[in-house]
Amino acid sequence: MKRSPKLTKQKIVEAAVELFDSQGFDGTTVRQIACKAGVNVALIAYYFKNKKGLLEYVMVEYYEALFRKLDGCRHDTEWESLYDLLRHMLESLVRFQSEFYQVTRLIHRELSVESMLGREIMSTYLAKLKHYFAAVIEEGVEEGEFPPLQVEGVVIQLMAITSFPYTYPQIIREVFYLEPLDEQFVEQMVHYTYDFLHHMMTPLNTFR
Amino acid sequence: MKRSPKLTKQKIVEAAVELFDSQGFDGTTVRQIACKAGVNVALIAYYFKNKKGLLEYVMVEYYEALFRKLDGCRHDTEWESLYDLLRHMLESLVRFQSEFYQVTRLIHRELSVESMLGREIMSTYLAKLKHYFAAVIEEGVEEGEFPPLQVEGVVIQLMAITSFPYTYPQIIREVFYLEPLDEQFVEQMVHYTYDFLHHMMTPLNTFR
DNA sequence: GTCTATATATTGATAGAC
DNA sequence: GTCTATCAATATATAGAC
Numbered sequence: 001m002k003r004s005p006k007l008t009k010q011k012i013v014e015a016a017v018e019l020f021d022s023q024g025f026d027g028t029t030v031r032q033i034a035c036k037a038g039v040n041v042a043l044i045a046y047y048f049k050n051k052k053g054l055l056e057y058v059m060v061e062y063y064e065a066l067f068r069k070l071d072g073c074r075h076d077t078e079w080e081s082l083y084d085l086l087r088h089m090l091e092s093l094v095r096f097q098s099e100f101y102q103v104t105r106l107i108h109r110e111l112s113v114e115s116m117l118g119r120e121i122m123s124t125y126l127a128k129l130k131h132y133f134a135a136v137i138e139e140g141v142e143e144g145e146f147p148p149l150q151v152e153g154v155v156i157q158l159m160a161i162t163s164f165p166y167t168y169p170q171i172i173r174e175v176f177y178l179e180p181l182d183e184q185f186v187e188q189m190v191h192y193t194y195d196f197l198h199h200m201m202t203p204l205n206t207f208r
Numbered sequence: 209m210k211r212s213p214k215l216t217k218q219k220i221v222e223a224a225v226e227l228f229d230s231q232g233f234d235g236t237t238v239r240q241i242a243c244k245a246g247v248n249v250a251l252i253a254y255y256f257k258n259k260k261g262l263l264e265y266v267m268v269e270y271y272e273a274l275f276r277k278l279d280g281c282r283h284d285t286e287w288e289s290l291y292d293l294l295r296h297m298l299e300s301l302v303r304f305q306s307e308f309y310q311v312t313r314l315i316h317r318e319l320s321v322e323s324m325l326g327r328e329i330m331s332t333y334l335a336k337l338k339h340y341f342a343a344v345i346e347e348g349v350e351e352g353e354f355p356p357l358q359v360e361g362v363v364i365q366l367m368a369i370t371s372f373p374y375t376y377p378q379i380i381r382e383v384f385y386l387e388p389l390d391e392q393f394v395e396q397m398v399h400y401t402y403d404f405l406h407h408m409m410t411p412l413n414t415f416r
Numbered sequence: 417g418t419c420t421a422t423a424t425a426t427t428g429a430t431a432g433a434c
Numbered sequence: 435g436t437c438t439a440t441c442a443a444t445a446t447a448t449a450g451a452c
Contacts (some may be wrong), residue, residue, distance in 0.1 A: 008435080008436090022321070022322040023321060023322065024232065024234055024321045026232055026234035026235040027234040027321060029426080029427065029428080030427085030428060030429085031426090031427085031428090039436085040435095040436060040437055040438085041428090041429090041437095042429085042430075042436075042437070042438085043435075043436065043437090044428095044429095045428085045429060045430075046435070046436080047435095050428070050429070051428070051429090105320060108320070108376070109317055109320045109321070111376065111378070111379070112313060112316070112317050112375060112376055112378075113230070113231060113232045113235060113317070114230040114231065114378075118378070119378070119382065122378060122379060122382050122383055123382060123383075126379060126382075126383050127382075127383050130383050130384070152384050152386075153396070153400060155384075156372065156373070156380070156384060157369055157372075157400060157404075159372065159379075160368045160369050160371075160372035160373075161365055161368050161369065163368075163372075164364065164365075164367065164368035164371075164372070165364070165368075167320060168316070168319065168320055170319070170320075170322075170326070170327070170330060171319070171330060171334060171367075172364070174327065174330050174331060174335075175330055175331075175334050175335050175338050176338070176360050176363075176364060178360075188361070192361060192365060196365075196404075199407040202407075216417080216418090237444080237445065237446085238445085238446065238447085239444090239445085239446090247418085248417095248418060248419055248420090249419095249446090249447095250418075250419070250420085250447085250448080251417080251418070251419090252447095253446090253447060253448075254417075254418080258446075258447070259446075259447095417452105418451105418452085419450100419451080419452075420449105420450090420451080420452100421448100421449090421450095421451100422447100422448085422449085423446105423447090423448080423449095424445100424446090424447090424448105425444100425445080425446085425447105426443100426444085426445070426446100427442100427443080427444065427445075428441105428442100428443090428444100429440105429441090429442095429443105430439100430440085430441080431438105431439090431440090431441095432437100432438095432439095433436105433437080433438080433439100434435105434436080434437075434438100
C-alpha cells in the first residue's frame with residue numbers, strides 16, 4: 001500500500017517531535033517513532049538519512065518559522081516606536097514558543113548537551129535571535145528613545161524569562177499549579193515581559 | 209587490589225556528574241562512567257544498584273546541600289529586613305548553582321524529560337525551593353515591608369533569571385561571549401537579580 | 417570490595433525484494 | 435516509496451570467582 005510521501009514524512013516528524021519532547025533524543029528509538037507514526041522503520045532513513053537528521057530537520061524548521069514570524073513584526077505590523085516594536089517581537093516570541101511548545105522544549109534540552117549539532121544551532125539561530133533583539137535595543141539607546149543600558153544583559157534576561165515556562169512546563173504545572181499553554185497564562189507571560197521591559201526603560205533604576 | 213570504598217564511590221560520582229552533564233543521562237553508558245572513574249563497571253551496581261540510582265544519588269545530594277545552605281541564610285547570617293534576607297538567599301542560590309554548575313545543568317535537563325524521578329524531584333525539592341522564597345515574600349507583603357505583589361509570578365521569574373546561565377552556559381559562552389563561571393559574571397548575575405527584586409519592590413510599577 | 421565473564425535485550429542502520 | 439529481514443554494535447545488569 002502506497003501512501004502520499006508528504007503525509008508519511010509529516011507523520012514521522014509529528015511522532016518524533018512528540019517522543020523527543022517527552023523522552024529526549026537519546027531516550028527515543030527510531031522504532032518508537034516509526035511505530036507512533038504508523039510507518040515502517042526504514043522510512044526514517046529514507047527521508048532523513050538517520051535519527052540525527054530527523055532532529056536537525058525539526059530544529060531548522062522551527063527556527064526558520066520563528067524568524068519568518070519575527071521578520072513579520074518588522075515589516076508587516078505598524079509600530080510607532082522602537083519600544084512598541086520590541087514589545088511586538090517579544091509577544092511574538094512568547095506566542096511562538098507556546099504554540100510549538102514541544103519543539104521549544106526539545107530544542108532547549110538538546111541545546112544543553114555538548115554536541116556538534118547544538119553548537120551549530122547556537123552559532124546560527126541563537127546568535128541571530130540575540131541580534132534581532134539587541135539591534136532594536138541598541139537603536140533605541142542611540143536614538144535616545146531608551147536610556148543607556150547594558151544591552152547584552154537585558155537580552156539574556158529577556159531570553160531567560162520568555163523561555164523558562166516553555167522549557168520547564170512541568171515545573172509550572174506541578175510546582176505552581178498553572179497551565180503554561182492556557183491563553184490566560186500566555187497573556188500573563190506577555191505581561192511579565194512587558195513589565196520587565198518597562199522597568200528596564202525606566203531611567204531611575206540602578207540597572208547597569 | 210583493594211581500594212577505600214569511600215574513594216571509589218566518590219570517583220564514580222565525579223565521573224558520572226561530568227558525563228551526565230556533558231552528554232546527558234541517556235547519552236552516557238555505565239562503561240564510560242566506570243572507565244572515566246578508573247573503576248570496574250560492576251561497582252556501579254554495587255554502590256548505586258543501577259544507573260538510575262546513581263543519578264538519583266547525585267540529585268538528592270545536590271538539593272540536600274542547597275537547602276543546608278539556604279537554611280544557613282535564615283539562621284546563621286544577620287539580616288535586618290526581609291528584603292535583606294531575600295537578597296542573601298538569592299545570592300546563595302546563584303553562587304551554589306555556579307559552584308555546582310555541572311549538577312545544576314544535568315538536573316535541569318533531566319527534569320525536562322517526562323519521568324518518575326523527575327516528578328519526584330519536582331514535588332519534593334522544587335516545591336520546597338519555591339516555598340522558601342514565596343514564604344519570605346509573602347511575609348514581607350503581610351508585614352507591609354513589601355508592596356502587594358503576585359508572589360508566584362515573582363518566584364517564577366526569579367527562578368528563570370537565576371537558573372538560565374547555569375542551565376545554558378554554552379549560550380552565555382558562544383552567543384554572548386561571556387564566561388558564566390567567572391566571579392565577575394556571578395557578581396553581575398547577583399546584581400541583575402537584586403535589580404529585578406528592587407524593581408518588584410518599587411510600588412509605582414504596574415506589575416500585578 | 418573488586419573482579420571476569422556472560423546473559424539478554426535493544427540499538428541504529430542497511431541491503432535488497434516489491 | 436514501502437517493505438522484510440538482518441547485521442553488527444552496544445546496552446545494562448548480574449552471577450559467581452577471588
